Amino acid sequence: DAGITQSPRHKVTETGTPVTLRCHQTENHRYMYWYRQDPGHGLRLIHYSYGVKDTDKGEVSDGYSVSRSKTEDFLLTLESATSSQTSVYFCAIRDREYQPQHFGDGTRLSIL
Amino acid sequence: EDQVTQSPEALRLQEGESSSLNCSYTVSGLRGLFWYRQDPGKGPEFLFTLYSAGEEKEKERLKATLTKKESFLHITAPKPEDSATYLCAVLDAGGTSYGKLTFGQGTILTVHP
DSSP: OOOEEEEOSEEEEOTTOOEEEEEEESSOOSEEEEEEEETTTEEEEEEEEEETTEEEEOTTOTTEEEEEEETTEEEEEESSOOGGGOEEEEEEEEOSTTOOOEEOOOEEEEEO | OOEEEEEOSEEEEETTOOEEEEEEEEOSSEEEEEEEEEOTTSOOEEEEEEOSTTOEEEETTEEEEEOSSEEEEEEOSOOGGGOEEEEEEEEEGGGTTTTOEEEOOOEEEEEEO
């Protein structure tokens, strides 16, 4: 199994509160990704990173920010959570070009 | 814009009843097609990568094939433990710099004993 740990695994919070999800890898892979998975939409890319302090937006980045201060950690922040951000969030890592991405087991986030 | 369509949405099989899942794609230039398996409450687990038309990969009861427009995941004599959602994703030429994948919505496979 790829060494990817997501935390927390479950979280319930209220609208308007800040939320930070963490992805930690032990593989020393360069690329890291955050996805959300929703019924009817499949997996959609939120943000990605191609190195320490190097990040960029994916297709559904509004309302989310990310940071990567160390190779092993990639943080996803919802500055002010909304109910539409209730979802399951997955982190993925990739080593080199054309190689597959490997996924963590996700964080189930509920915003009430 | 890249598009990936998987069919059927759901498939119910009896143990031992072989079948195939389909993944049709539209991309500007295919650089890789990936199959994943996802169990409830878990992240997608990588199964296969296919890079060019005519390529085939096998693993236990699963065999993935690729043409210029679609990929098939053949399941031979499935067992109940093969029950899962199977996801297909494509990497196109424009996305190779950071590995952006476009995913299909998956096929939910249920194998009854």
